[in-house]
Amino acid sequence: MIDYEFFKAPSLKEALEFLGSHEGVKAIAGGTDLLVDIRKENARAKGFKYLLDISGLKELKFIEERNDCVAIGALSTHTMLVESPVINKHFPLLASAAKTIGSTQIRNRGTVGGNINNASPAADLLPPLIALKAHVKLRTLNGERKLPLDEFLAGPYRTNRQSDEIMTEVCVPLLGEGYFxxxxxxxxxxxxxxxxxxxxxxxxxxxxxxxxxxxxxxxxxxxxxxxxxxxxxxxxxxxxxxxxxxxxxxxxxxxxxxxxxxxxxxxxxxxxxxxxxxxxxxxxxxxxxxx
Amino acid sequence: MSNIEVTITVNGTKHRLMVGPKERLLDTLRERLHLTGTKEGCGVGECGACTVILDGEAVHSCLILTAQADGSEVITVEGLEKEGQLHPLQEAFIKHHAVQCGFCTPGMLMSAKALIDKNPNPTREEIKTAIEGNLCRCTGYEQIIEAIESATRALESR
Missing domain, CATH: 3.30.390.50 (CO dehydrogenase flavoprotein, C-terminal domain)
Incomplete structure (x- = not known):
C-alpha cells in the first residue's frame, strides 16, 4: 500500500519551504503519470511520505517569448503548447510532439515539467527539447540554477533534480536563420x-x-x-x-x-x-x- | 493519513467535504455525491469513461485527486439537463443512435460539451480529436460524430 500525507502548495514559496523542511516529498502536477503509478503500486511511485500538490501554482503556467529564447513555465499543459502561437511560430516540432501525447483529457492536465521530470524513455517532449538545446531552471528557497536539459536527465525515470528543488521553467533558445x-x-x-x-x-x-x-x-x-x-x-x-x-x-x-x-x-x-x-x-x- | 478539507462546485452546487489524500475526483462524485453518471472504466486514463469538465476543460476524473480540485468547478453529465430539458447534445445522441450499451456515453457527452463550449463550430477532425480519448466498443464512433455535428448545428440555429 502506498500511503502519504497530502499538502497543497498555495504558492511557489510555500512549496519550496515545504520541500526544504520535509524528507520524502513527491511533487504532483497534472498527475497523469504519477496517479497511474500510485494506483498500480508501481515501484517508481513508492517510498515517499508526502505528496506536494503544485498543480495550482499559476505562476508556473506561462509561455513567453523573450530576447533570445522562449520560456515555458513548468506547469504549462500540453494543450497550451499545442495552442500557443509562439510555440507554433518558433518550434512547430514541439507543438507536433505535444499533439501526439495521450488524448485531449491527458493534454489538458499533463504538464511540460511533469513530462520532463517523470523522464520516461518514451517521453514525447524530451527529444524535441533536447534537439532544441533547451535549458531547465530549478529553484530552491535560496537560489536558482540553470542547466542544459541533457545534463538534467540522469537515466530512465531519473533526473539530477535535488530533493529541495522545483523546476520552474524550460528555456528554449530561438533558432537562427536557416534551421529546419x-x-x-x-x-x-x-x-x-x-x-x-x-x-x-x-x-x-x-x-x-x-x-x-x-x-x-x-x-x-x-x-x-x-x-x-x-x-x-x-x-x-x-x-x-x-x-x-x-x-x-x-x-x-x-x-x-x-x-x-x-x-x-x-x-x-x-x-x-x-x-x-x-x-x-x-x-x-x-x-x-x-x- | 489526515483528511483534507475541500470546497468544490459540482453542477452549480457548492460542496464542502473532508476527503482522504488518495480519494479521486471520480470517487467523490460517485460515492459521496451519488452522481453515478460518471463511469469508471480503466481507472488509468485510457478509456475516457470518467471524463468530466473541470474549470472548462475535459479531464479524467480518475486521474485527479479531489484534494487537488479544491476551489474548482466541475460539470458532470448530470449537469447537462436543465429543468427537465435535455441538452442538445443529449437529444442528438438519442436521435442519431449514438448510444448502444451506454457506458461510454457520459464521457463522450462531456468531451463533446468541452469542445463546443470552446469551439461552437468544430470541423469533423476537431470532433475526432476531442473524443480521441473516449473509447466506445459498440457504435464504431460514426453515429457519435454525426450526433455531435448535428448538435452544433442545432445550437447554432437557436
Whole structure:
C-alpha cells in the first residue's frame, strides 16, 4: 500500500519551504503519470511520505517569448503548447510532439515539467527539447540554477533534480536563420499513444549544406540522447550527397551500439531507420521549396 | 493519513467535504455525491469513461485527486439537463443512435460539451480529436460524430 500525507502548495514559496523542511516529498502536477503509478503500486511511485500538490501554482503556467529564447513555465499543459502561437511560430516540432501525447483529457492536465521530470524513455517532449538545446531552471528557497536539459536527465525515470528543488521553467533558445525541424512518432495507434519510437531532428541548411545537425530519437535508448555519430555523418555535407536511407541505417547502428541487441531490436532497427529517413526527406523537401 | 478539507462546485452546487489524500475526483462524485453518471472504466486514463469538465476543460476524473480540485468547478453529465430539458447534445445522441450499451456515453457527452463550449463550430477532425480519448466498443464512433455535428448545428440555429 502506498500511503502519504497530502499538502497543497498555495504558492511557489510555500512549496519550496515545504520541500526544504520535509524528507520524502513527491511533487504532483497534472498527475497523469504519477496517479497511474500510485494506483498500480508501481515501484517508481513508492517510498515517499508526502505528496506536494503544485498543480495550482499559476505562476508556473506561462509561455513567453523573450530576447533570445522562449520560456515555458513548468506547469504549462500540453494543450497550451499545442495552442500557443509562439510555440507554433518558433518550434512547430514541439507543438507536433505535444499533439501526439495521450488524448485531449491527458493534454489538458499533463504538464511540460511533469513530462520532463517523470523522464520516461518514451517521453514525447524530451527529444524535441533536447534537439532544441533547451535549458531547465530549478529553484530552491535560496537560489536558482540553470542547466542544459541533457545534463538534467540522469537515466530512465531519473533526473539530477535535488530533493529541495522545483523546476520552474524550460528555456528554449530561438533558432537562427536557416534551421529546419521535424518530429516523427510511431505507436500502436493514434490516440492514447505511448511512443514505440519517436524522433526529433533539428538542422540548419545553408548553400545546400547541412550545419549544426541534432538528431534525438526517443524510446530508442535508455533515455533520449543526441546521436552524435549520425549527426557527424551529415554535418557539412551537401544535401544532394546525403542518402537519407543510409543515414537511417547509421542511426539504427548507433542505437544498437548503445543498447546492445534487445528483444525489440529487430523491430526498432528497421523502424528507426525509416523515421530518420522520413524526417530527413521531409526537411530536404522543405529546404528545396524554400529556395 | 489526515483528511483534507475541500470546497468544490459540482453542477452549480457548492460542496464542502473532508476527503482522504488518495480519494479521486471520480470517487467523490460517485460515492459521496451519488452522481453515478460518471463511469469508471480503466481507472488509468485510457478509456475516457470518467471524463468530466473541470474549470472548462475535459479531464479524467480518475486521474485527479479531489484534494487537488479544491476551489474548482466541475460539470458532470448530470449537469447537462436543465429543468427537465435535455441538452442538445443529449437529444442528438438519442436521435442519431449514438448510444448502444451506454457506458461510454457520459464521457463522450462531456468531451463533446468541452469542445463546443470552446469551439461552437468544430470541423469533423476537431470532433475526432476531442473524443480521441473516449473509447466506445459498440457504435464504431460514426453515429457519435454525426450526433455531435448535428448538435452544433442545432445550437447554432437557436
Amino acid at each position: 525541424t521535424n518530429f516523427q512518432k510511431i505507436g500502436r495507434r493514434k490516440a492514447m499513444n505511448i511512443a514505440r519510437l519517436n524522433l526529433a531532428v533539428v538542422l540548419g541548411i545553408k548553400d545546400d549544406t547541412v550545419f549544426d545537425p541534432r538528431i534525438v530519437p526517443g524510446a530508442a535508448t535508455a533515455y533520449p540522447i543526441r546521436f552524435g555519430k549520425t549527426e557527424e555523418a551529415i554535418s557539412g555535407k551537401r544535401i544532394g550527397d546525403i542518402d537519407p536511407a543510409e543515414i537511417g541505417e547509421r542511426a539504427s547502428e548507433e542505437m544498437i551500439s548503445a543498447t546492445g541487441v534487445r528483444w525489440s531490436t529487430p523491430y526498432k532497427r528497421i523502424a528507426l531507420a525509416s523515421l530518420v529517413k522520413r524526417a530527413l526527406e521531409t526537411i530536404f523537401r522543405e529546404a528545396k521549396a524554400n529556395e
